[in-house]
């Protein structure tokens with residue numbers, strides 16, 4: 346099951362010496378269950394602030410956020426968060442890191458390890474299950490983090506530039522994997538990125554925010570990622586892909 350996200354009349358200013366920093370202008374946003382929404386915009390425009398508020402790590406100065414119709418008042422198991430830097434526990438092996446969510450939910454040992462193995466297989470990490478996080482490459486750690494979030498079976502996945510620190514090849518591979526995973530599970534995903542290519546490749550809908558205080562200045566449905574007849578490799582080669590990317594780039598530069 347996936348849930349929708351509703352942001353209504355949201356504004357946010359951070360208190361600061363010499364006056365407040367207006368981080369987010371007015372944001373009204375409805376994300377339907379099962380959408381994969383990518384969010385781009387210039388550095389410092391408030392993308393992370395918005396994601397952290399939906400995650401329940403911080404609350405807005407004004408306005409409201411609900412997930413699945415329930416107001417957000419703090420973090421919750423129905424929202425999984427993937428950070429730019431993998432945040433695995435160094436003292437647990439990869440399988441136990443992934444099994445952590447089910448463990449916290451009280452799932453028995455054999456079952457939670459089976460769940461972990463299923464998600465490690467899904468992200469192509471079965472061979473690394475017994476290793477510690479520091480024995481993994483950056484891309485493998487990021488995959489393990491994604492497996493861990495999926496093992497918690499959240500209805501909504503919030504991803505804050507998860508591939509920003511990866512090399513180009515690994516990044517493209519993980520983008521393709523995420524696409525297959527989203528097509529298979531229909532989870533609601535909000536994905537922040539600095540890459541126009543990544544935004545247009547992954548998003549069933551692309552949002553662009555203005556410079557701070559961030560407002561949504563482009564909101565466009567994109568037909569590529571949801572099309573089961575399009576293999577990941579084919580998407581970037583479409584002429585319409587280039588045209589959409591040009592519009593997104595123009596909106597960011599505005």
Ligand SMILES: Nc1ncnc2c1ncn2[C@@H]1O[C@H](COP(=O)(O)OP(=O)(O)OP(=O)(O)O)[C@@H](O)[C@H]1O
Nearest residue numbers: 359361366368387388389390391392393394395557
């Ligand atoms: N805790 C805080 N206190 C004061 N100002 C903050 C705080 N967190 C963020 N800001 C400011 O709010 C603005 C938005 O920051 P945010 O991290 O949301 O932007 P971003 O779009 O995610 O940026 P980037 O793309 O560079 O990661 C920035 O000007 C930032 O300096």
